[in-house]
Amino acid sequence: MISKKTKYGLKALTYIARNDKQMVPIALIAESENIPHKFLESILLLLRKSGFLGSKKGKGGGYYLLKEASDIYMTDVMRILEGPIAPVACVSLNYYEKCDDCEDETTCSLNKLMIQVRDANLHVFRNTTLEDLK
Amino acid sequence: MISKKTKYGLKALTYIARNDKQMVPIALIAESENIPHKFLESILLLLRKSGFLGSKKGKGGGYYLLKEASDIYMTDVMRILEGPIAPVACVSLNYYEKCDDCEDETTCSLNKLMIQVRDANLHVFRNTTLEDLK
DNA sequence: TATTATCCTAGTTATCCGATAGGAATTATA
DNA sequence: TATAATTCCTATCGGATAACTAGGATAATA
Numbered sequence: 130m131i132s133k134k135t136k137y138g139l140k141a142l143t144y145i146a147r148n149d150k151q152m153v154p155i156a157l158i159a160e161s162e163n164i165p166h167k168f169l170e171s172i173l174l175l176l177r178k179s180g181f182l183g184s185k186k187g188k189g190g191g192y193y194l195l196k197e198a199s200d201i202y203m204t205d206v207m208r209i210l211e212g213p214i215a216p217v218a219c220v221s222l223n224y225y226e227k228c229d230d231c232e233d234e235t236t237c238s239l240n241k242l243m244i245q246v247r248d249a250n251l252h253v254f255r256n257t258t259l260e261d262l263k
Numbered sequence: 264m265i266s267k268k269t270k271y272g273l274k275a276l277t278y279i280a281r282n283d284k285q286m287v288p289i290a291l292i293a294e295s296e297n298i299p300h301k302f303l304e305s306i307l308l309l310l311r312k313s314g315f316l317g318s319k320k321g322k323g324g325g326y327y328l329l330k331e332a333s334d335i336y337m338t339d340v341m342r343i344l345e346g347p348i349a350p351v352a353c354v355s356l357n358y359y360e361k362c363d364d365c366e367d368e369t370t371c372s373l374n375k376l377m378i379q380v381r382d383a384n385l386h387v388f389r390n391t392t393l394e395d396l397k
Numbered sequence: 398t399a400t401t402a403t404c405c406t407a408g409t410t411a412t413c414c415g416a417t418a419g420g421a422a423t424t425a426t427a
Numbered sequence: 428t429a430t431a432a433t434t435c436c437t438a439t440c441g442g443a444t445a446a447c448t449a450g451g452a453t454a455a456t457a
Binding site: 155156170171173177189190 | 430432433434435436
């Protein structure tokens with residue numbers, strides 16, 4: 130199950146994408162999408178620092194997409210918001226970590242299944258961009 | 264990312280499946296798979312109550328599969344150990360719950376993506392049985 | 398009856414999720 | 428230039444959940 134952070138983040142990105150070429154202030158997204166204002170603030174900050182969003186301070190300011198929606202892939206967004214796409218770190222492409230309970234990954238009975246799950250999810254996320262959520 | 268409970272549970276089931284037709288005591292699984300004994304105990308208890316395992320108390324006792332490994336589907340195991348397969352409750356087949364922030368699911372921008380993720384995972388789990396992990 | 402198991406309820410501890418607080422910095426505009 | 432509107436940033440907090448533990452009851456075997 131994905132976190133609310135991820136859910137809110139995706140909804141916010143979609144909202145901004147729909148209002149492209151305009152500044153979208155936090156308050157507007159928060160109200161429209163029923164997202165706690167301060168929580169959303171921290172999420173948008175993260176998305177900006179991760180290179181998805183640009184921002185402008187002050188009156189008339191807000192957030193905007195730095196790239197075309199069709200160039201924003203769910204793989205990248207999900208990794209920032211939710212973390213690893215893989216179900217276990219030992220099969221993660223971007224967040225690899227060794228298991229402490231496993232001696233050898235190649236002989237681990239879960240390995241094959243975990244890779245299948247990872248790849249199934251990757252396939253979906255690689256073939257979906259923000260444009261598809263608009 | 265799946266919980267350790269799920270990971271341990273799957274490993275334990277596999278271990279038992281490999282030693283089919285024999286009683287397998289907790290202690291043996293715990294040591295072989297590097298799983299904390301008491302934690303594993305609670306997991307096996309759950310798997311028994313959920314109908315995957317049978318048990319026998321006392322000397323020479325232990326756990327055994329109630330069905331053929333090839334009849335134990337990952338969909339069922341995962342739902343017990345990990346909970347919903349869907350990434351959000353509002354697209355879950357077995358654990359449905361309405362979103363509190365969404366008015367209408369049919370117009371939610373995430374809906375389609377979430378269903379795709381759910382179905383991708385379902386596809387893997389429906390086509391994998393415990394036999395495949397052996 | 399001693400030993401080896403599971404059964405069961407109830408903890409404990411640590412981490413993380415979701416959300417909030419409060420002010421600093423920046424910008425537009427009246 | 429004053430004011431309002433906005434993002435920026437750090438810190439914090441309560442509650443839930445994950446991971447694990449304790450300790451005895453119960454049952455089977457030899």
